[in-house]
Amino acid sequence: MAAAAVGQQPGPAHATGPSIPSLFTQPPVIRDELETDSSHLQDETVDECLPFLSGLEHDKVNAHGVPRLDRERHARFLRKQLGALPGAYVGADPSRPWIFYWCLNALSLLGEDVEPYRARLVETVRFIQNPAGGFGGGFGQASHLATTYAVVLSLALVGGEEAYDVVDRRSMWKWLCQLKQPDGGFQMAVGGEEDVRGAYCASVVISLLNLPLTLSPESPARAGGHTDLLSGLGEWVRLCQTYEGGVSAKHGVEAHGAYAFCALGCLSIIDSPHRSVRKYMDMPRLISWLSSRQYAPEGGFSGRTNKLVDGCYSHWVGGCWPLIEASLSGPTASPSSQPLEATDEDDSLFSRNGLIRYILCCCQDMSKRGGLRDKPSKYSDAYHSCYVLSGLSSAQTKWRFVASRADETLLGDDRWEASPHTGGVQIFDEEDRIATTHPVYAIPPHRVEAIRSHFLSKEGF
Amino acid sequence: MPPKAKAAAKAATPDPKATPEATPETVGERSKQRFYQTNPVQKRFEEVGFPGLTPAEKKTYAHANLILPVANRLVSLSNKSDREYWKHVAKEGLPCRRLSKHGYRWGEDKHGRDIGTYRLDELKKRTLSQARLTALDVLHRQFLTRREAARSEGGEISPEEVDEEKNRRKEMAELKRELYGEIPGPLASDPEWDDVAPIPQTEPEDALAKIAYPDEYAEAVSYLRAVMAAEEYSPRCLRLTERVIAMNPAHYTVWLYRFKIVSALSLPVLDEIQWLNGVALNNLKNYQIWHHRQLLLDHHFAATLSADPEAAKQFAKSETDFISRILAEDTKNYHVWSYRQYLVTKLNYWSPFELATTQSMIEDDLRNNSAWSHRFFIVFSNPSVSTPGSAPTEHDPKIPDAIIDREAEYAKEKILLAPQNQSAWHYLRGVLVKGGRGLETVSDFAEQFFSDLGGQGESVRSSHALDLMSEVYHKQGDVEKARLCLQRLSDKWDPVREGYWKYRLAELK
Numbered sequence: 003m004a005a006a007a008v009g010q011q012p013g014p015a016h017a018t019g020p021s022i023p024s025l026f027t028q029p030p031v032i033r034d035e036l037e038t039d040s041s042h043l044q045d046e047t048v049d050e051c052l053p054f055l056s057g058l059e060h061d062k063v064n065a066h067g068v069p070r071l072d073r074e075r076h077a078r079f080l081r082k083q084l085g086a087l088p089g090a091y092v093g094a095d096p097s098r099p100w101i102f103y104w105c106l107n108a109l110s111l112l113g114e115d116v117e118p119y120r121a122r123l124v125e126t127v128r129f130i131q132n133p134a135g136g137f138g139g140g141f142g143q144a145s146h147l148a149t150t151y152a153v154v155l156s157l158a159l160v161g162g163e164e165a166y167d168v169v170d171r172r173s174m175w176k177w178l179c180q181l182k183q184p185d186g187g188f189q190m191a192v193g194g195e196e197d198v199r200g201a202y203c204a205s206v207v208i209s210l211l212n213l214p215l216t217l218s219p220e221s222p223a224r225a226g227g228h229t230d231l232l233s234g235l236g237e238w239v240r241l242c243q244t245y246e247g248g249v250s251a252k253h254g255v256e257a258h259g260a261y262a263f264c265a266l267g268c269l270s271i272i273d274s275p276h277r278s279v280r281k282y283m284d285m286p287r288l289i290s291w292l293s294s295r296q297y298a299p300e301g302g303f304s305g306r307t308n309k310l311v312d313g314c315y316s317h318w319v320g321g322c323w324p325l326i327e328a329s330l331s332g333p334t335a336s337p338s339s340q341p342l343e344a345t346d347e348d349d350s351l352f353s354r355n356g357l358i359r360y361i362l363c364c365c366q367d368m369s370k371r372g373g374l375r376d377k378p379s380k381y382s383d384a385y386h387s388c389y390v391l392s393g394l395s396s397a398q399t400k401w402r403f404v405a406s407r408a409d410e411t412l413l414g415d416d417r418w419e420a421s422p423h424t425g426g427v428q429i430f431d432e433e434d435r436i437a438t439t440h441p442v443y444a445i446p447p448h449r450v451e452a453i454r455s456h457f458l459s460k461e462g463f
Numbered sequence: 464m465p466p467k468a469k470a471a472a473k474a475a476t477p478d479p480k481a482t483p484e485a486t487p488e489t490v491g492e493r494s495k496q497r498f499y500q501t502n503p504v505q506k507r508f509e510e511v512g513f514p515g516l517t518p519a520e521k522k523t524y525a526h527a528n529l530i531l532p533v534a535n536r537l538v539s540l541s542n543k544s545d546r547e548y549w550k551h552v553a554k555e556g557l558p559c560r561r562l563s564k565h566g567y568r569w570g571e572d573k574h575g576r577d578i579g580t581y582r583l584d585e586l587k588k589r590t591l592s593q594a595r596l597t598a599l600d601v602l603h604r605q606f607l608t609r610r611e612a613a614r615s616e617g618g619e620i621s622p623e624e625v626d627e628e629k630n631r632r633k634e635m636a637e638l639k640r641e642l643y644g645e646i647p648g649p650l651a652s653d654p655e656w657d658d659v660a661p662i663p664q665t666e667p668e669d670a671l672a673k674i675a676y677p678d679e680y681a682e683a684v685s686y687l688r689a690v691m692a693a694e695e696y697s698p699r700c701l702r703l704t705e706r707v708i709a710m711n712p713a714h715y716t717v718w719l720y721r722f723k724i725v726s727a728l729s730l731p732v733l734d735e736i737q738w739l740n741g742v743a744l745n746n747l748k749n750y751q752i753w754h755h756r757q758l759l760l761d762h763h764f765a766a767t768l769s770a771d772p773e774a775a776k777q778f779a780k781s782e783t784d785f786i787s788r789i790l791a792e793d794t795k796n797y798h799v800w801s802y803r804q805y806l807v808t809k810l811n812y813w814s815p816f817e818l819a820t821t822q823s824m825i826e827d828d829l830r831n832n833s834a835w836s837h838r839f840f841i842v843f844s845n846p847s848v849s850t851p852g853s854a855p856t857e858h859d860p861k862i863p864d865a866i867i868d869r870e871a872e873y874a875k876e877k878i879l880l881a882p883q884n885q886s887a888w889h890y891l892r893g894v895l896v897k898g899g900r901g902l903e904t905v906s907d908f909a910e911q912f913f914s915d916l917g918g919q920g921e922s923v924r925s926s927h928a929l930d931l932m933s934e935v936y937h938k939q940g941d942v943e944k945a946r947l948c949l950q951r952l953s954d955k956w957d958p959v960r961e962g963y964w965k966y967r968l969a970e971l972k
Contacts (some may be wrong), residue, residue: 019749025958032956033924039794040830089677095684096714100674119671128671141664142688144716193719193756245839245855245893246832254844254855255801256810256836284856289963290930294885296961308830309795309885349964 020057023197026359028301028327029364033247047310051300054339054363059378066429068362071394071436072372073112076387079372080105080112082383084119096139099130099152099315104388106159108374109390110446111354113438119158121236124168129152131170131338135177143442145177146191148191149204154210155445158453166456171211172463178204179218179448184226186234187252197251199233200262205271206443209234209413210450212457231234232272232413239265240282247287259295259305259318268323270442273404273415275325276332289326302377303393312376313365313386315457316357316393317444323352324396324418324441328403333416348426357429361397366389395439397421398430414442490586494567501561503527527557534559568584573644589642596638599631606631610654628654648682655699661685661694680710681707691720696727705738706753712742718751722758732763740785747789749800757805763810779812788822794824795833804840827876833887839890843871843897858899867898880927882912890933906935917947925958933967942971 029048034041052187060069061179082308084105087094094101123271129141130153137153156166159374169224181189181200188200208231215231241253242265248257249265269278279285295303295315303315317318347356365386367372373382374390400423407415420438440447469895487493499506504524507516518522526548532538533548540548552559555713564654569578578586606628610620632652639645650656666673676684681704690700725735736759743752760782768775786803790796807817818841824834843859846874848866851861858914872890878884895902902909912928915921923929946968953964 027710032883032923034883036829036881038828038830039883082614084671087672089675089680091672091674092680092711094672094677094715095674095676095680095711096904098672098674105672119524124668125667129665129667129670139714142662142691142716143714144719146715162488162637169749181720191684191715193722193758194715195757230968241852241854243854244836245857245896246889247856251797251801254840255722256805256833258797259725287856289966291889293963295961301959304793307832307889308884309832317833348962349965351961351966356959364635373468390560 005085020063020459022056022067023355026356027052028299030298039441043310044308046068047377048299051311051360051364054378055299055301055359056189057092057363060363060368064429064431066359066361068428068429069366069368070433071122071362071430072366073369075108075368075372076366076374076391077112077114077372079367079382079385079389080109088280096143096146096150097149098140098397099127099137099149099156101384102126102156103152103159104384106156106387107439107445108384108391110159110449111395113414113437114158114269120162120165123156124165127157127161130175131168133173135170135173135175135180144191146189146194147181147188147200147203150174151206154207155443158210158443158449159445161424161449163456166453174207175213175463176218178208178213178231179221179223180218180432181227181233182221182223184223184228186223186226186228186238188235195252196263197247198239198261198268199251199372200238202268205232205235205268205413206309209271210443210453210457210459212454214462218351221443234274234394236269236282238279243283243288249282249288249292250346256292256306256407258443259303262292263318263321266322267442267444270325270328270416273410274333275329275403275415276406279325279329283329285326285329289351292319292322292326296356298356301353301358301362302360302361303357310361313361313374314376314391315388315389316361317389317396320352320393320396321441321444322359323350324350324399324403326399327401328416331403333404333406334402350425352422354423355429356394357397357428361390361394362430362434388412391436392444395436396441397423398435399438400425401441412458418442418447420447467541467917487562488582489579490569490575490581490583491908493583494569494579498566501558503555503557518843522551523555523557526551526555526643529562530561547558562646573640573642592638592642596642599635603628603631603635606654607657609742611709621929632884645809648679650686650703651683659686659689659693662688672948679712682708683707683710684714687717687720691716696724698728700724701728701730712746712749713751715751717964718755720969723760725759729766731863732759732766735759740804743785743789744792747793753798753802757802759964760806760809768810775810776812779806779810779814780816782806783812783820784816790824793830797833800833800837803837807841808844811846813841813847817841824856825877827883829884835890836887839893842866843893855893859897860899862897864898867894867900870894871905873897873903878908878925882928885927888925888927888931901935902931903938904937906932909935913958923950923951923956929956937971945971 031287052261055067057063057067058319063069080408083101106119106395109116115425128136130137130143130149132138132141132145134145136147139149147260154169157168178188180192181204183189183196186206187196189196199323207213213231216230217229219229226234242249242251242261244250244255244257245251246257248259249262250257251261266279268280269275272278295305296306296313297304302311302313303319304311305315305318365376367373367375367382371382373384375382399420402419402421403416404419405417409415418441422435436463437446439445440450444452469837487496489928493899503515504527505519508524511525513521529538529548530552530604533540533545534833571577578589582588606620606624609624613620629652632654636652647878661683663682664676683703687707688705690703701721701724707717708721716775724730726874736756739752739756743749746752764775783803783806786799789799802832807813809868818838821838821841824831825838839855843855843862848862850859850861871891871894874894875888878891881887891905892902895904897910909928910923910929913923916918929948931953933945936948937945949964949968949971952962953968956962
């Protein structure tokens with residue numbers, strides 16, 4: 003149906019005919035006849051995306067049928083989100099630190115300097131840190147691992163001692179000890195839910211702030227025989243892998259893309275990925291499941307089996323690939339200064355072409371509003387802007403896991419190297435290449451370096 | 464003593480150009496007029512300066528400006544000069560009371576508008592409102608005193624008086640908002656909350672992503688902070704949490720606090736669940752609701768259900784009924800399915816009923832992967848047939864063969880209805896792993912979904928079957944056939960995963 007439309011419509015996509023593989027302009031070759039609610043939604047989504055994928059919805063596309071990344075428009079949207087927000091945003095009151103992280107990270111990826119936000123960020127988060135440790139969603143709100151994670155990453159993004167030293171590490175450590183559970187996992191808040199986000203957020207916070215690992219005597223995890231913040235965590239994460247091969251929020255639930263990234267991120271912090279991911283995950287099933295998340299013609303990733311593509315999984319699923327590759331290859335101590343030779347051979351485990359296509363064609367809001375989105379029928383927001391751009395960055399980059407941590411106690415101290423991905427056809431314009439994002443910490447690598455070295459120099463609290 | 468000034472009309476006006484002035488429009492204009500009226504020669508002075516004044520004007524100007532200093536004895540004059548001076552003042556009718564040179568600041572209203580720019584009738588209205596507010600405030604203070612007195616005698620003030628006070632505060636709130644832009648919300652107007660000093664949001668003016676909170680929300684959360692800080696667990700706090708939740712169900716802190724109240728007051732769990740059902744139906748995507756429910760379940764279990772299997776069963780039934788209602792609206796709701804699993808485990812509800820309801824959801828939509836996942840859970844985590852702690856990705860020798868057979872058959876039956884439905888294939892593989900059975904045990908089944916691979920009449924109805932068979936062939940040592948499956952997947956039947964198929968091809972060696 004959409005293919006027929008291509009023939010009828012004159013326009014930029016028509017005359018000279020950009021070369022778009024039919025894979026991305028035609029419905030999939032195998033389709034079951036049986037219709038269900040899920041298949042209807044899937045068909046509607048394909049219909050929704052095809053005009054964008056075939057170039058019909060865009061004023062201008064390149065020879066590969068892909069529009070430009072409208073940096074200025076998206077940056078404007080993100081800067082606006084960091085400003086004064088109307089009362090309709092009251093639902094975001096418990097998750098404002100997320101807005102800081104999403105916007106600052108997305109702006110960084112777009113090449114904007116976010117350091118000018120430092121003073122404001124520092125003054126803003128000062129009021130949401132609780133004396134008993136951790137950061138809440140806002141002033142007077144209980145500390146929560148998700149918002150704490152977002153605050154710590156935001157502080158890392160703006161950088162500088164003034165930012166780093168807002169964090170009270172001693173109370174943070176005490177609070178994390180309270181969250182650690184007898185079964186090895188982490189609650190998100192005291193009395194809150196225990197899930198794999200907790201495992202990831204805690205690992206990130208512990209390793210970036212270089213917190214001591216010894217559990218406080220009051221920690222509930224002591225009842226489970228634990229003495230260390232990270233002990234039993236790998237085993238706990240292992241039980242989140244499901245029969246499908248993906249990872250669920252907690253034991254026994256359905257595999258979900260966001261939790262896969264959390265699991266791999268956590269495992270890659272507690273030890274080098276070629277050891278820990280391989281130790282705790284069934285690799286063939288995990289890779290198969292991750293790979294199944296990519297759909298054609300859409301090109302993007304879905305979060306679960308038989309669910310729809312969504313731009314945010316460009317990061318949650320797309321961001322798993324560097325960690326998977328690192329787990330498979332182990333440290334590849336090849337001479338780092340030498341760039342990889344450009345080759346037609348693309349050894350990627352997923353279709354970068356498809357993902358980049360979905361992102362640039364379907365996820366950009368090209369109206370005055372700007373920002374990036376789930377899919378064309380949805381509004382852009384800070385969350386999708388951050389994760390769509392993270393996914394774009396990852397798809398444009400070849401990450402190499404260069405050296406495993408010399409000292410096992412230095413959590414997350416592996417060396418990673420980024421170079422532009424060169425295999426296969428590059429379908430985006432070179433000016434649309436965005437900054438890199440660390441495969442584990444999901445912020446630009448030099449920001450990770452800076453905050454780590456700041457806290458590595460601290461002894462004790 | 465300064466003698467009384469004669470009426471201004473009688474006075475010889477020193478300004479010859481004076482004409483009857485226009486009626487002032489605004490408060491500021493009126494002030495200005497009054498200023499000139501009470502400061503003779505001032506206008507001339509401003510126009511031409513002191514040297515430009517006529518000698519008579521100079522005299523008037525100097526006399527007028529000396530009135531206060533002389534009266535206050537800041538300038539000392541001999542008795543004679545003093546008498547002389549006041550004679551002049553009286554003769555010229557110079558006003559003793561005068562508006563200051565510096566003008567009068569009326570202040571600003573709630574919109575930042577200078578009250579000096581008010582029209583006279585506007586000012587009158589405002590003044591009346593202020594008077595009304597003052598009067599109400601007197602009555603309000605009397606109420607507080609009477610209540611204090613009643614309480615000190617161990618009594619309470621009458622409900623009628625409280626109602627009266629509520630109405631009074633409502634009116635006061637309206638007046639304060641109108642006059643000063645103050646937003647004393649419903650809580651500040653409720654005498655029940657008089658003993659709580661709300662903690663307002665503390666935040667710099669230019670905070671990032673600063674939200675312009677609606678008044679009522681800002682007020683409610685400022686009371687919430689106060690009672691949470693005081694660790695108060697009371698019925699009024701429960702109502703407050705309800706108020707905040709109604710405005711913002713994503714506020715996780717209020718949920719955690721609410722649970723503490725429910726447990727501290729030992730409130731009936733079933734009432735709380737009843738209330739929660741309404742909230743859940745209105746907020747399908749909210750997940751705090753489901754964690755709250757899980758906490759309630761734990762609490763209820765510890766207090767009652769663990770000792771009363773019949774009640775536990777009933778509770779499980781009513782919970783699954785409600786869950787089904789929610790899932791009917793949102794069939795793949797992650798948090799609801801997640802709670803359902805928790806419920807089954809906690810209440811040991813591995814019932815045929817649970818299997819049946821899940822099955823009917825699968826049959827409504829064979830692609831509902833959440834329902835498949837739940838089925839896997841209730842079949843393979845049932846402690847009566849499984850090994851505790853067995854990972855979903857590993858063989859569990861304790862699972863009876865009959866169950867493996869039954870589940871494999873179920874998956875196959877559903878695959879036949881929609882061979883490209885990956886949910887059912889994943890399930891089938893999962894079952895085989897649990898049973899410790901190789902994929903080759905389903906090779907006859909899988910092979911029916913493709914034919915003449917690589918040939919002229921090639922036909923494939925399920926890429927998942929090809930995927931599975933590539934593994935079977937490989938295991939059987941037929942690398943070529945395995946390669947062909949993967950190659951065809953890469954080239955034709957699932958080309959978006961080309962990179963993955965190539966990886967699998969490379970792994971064949």
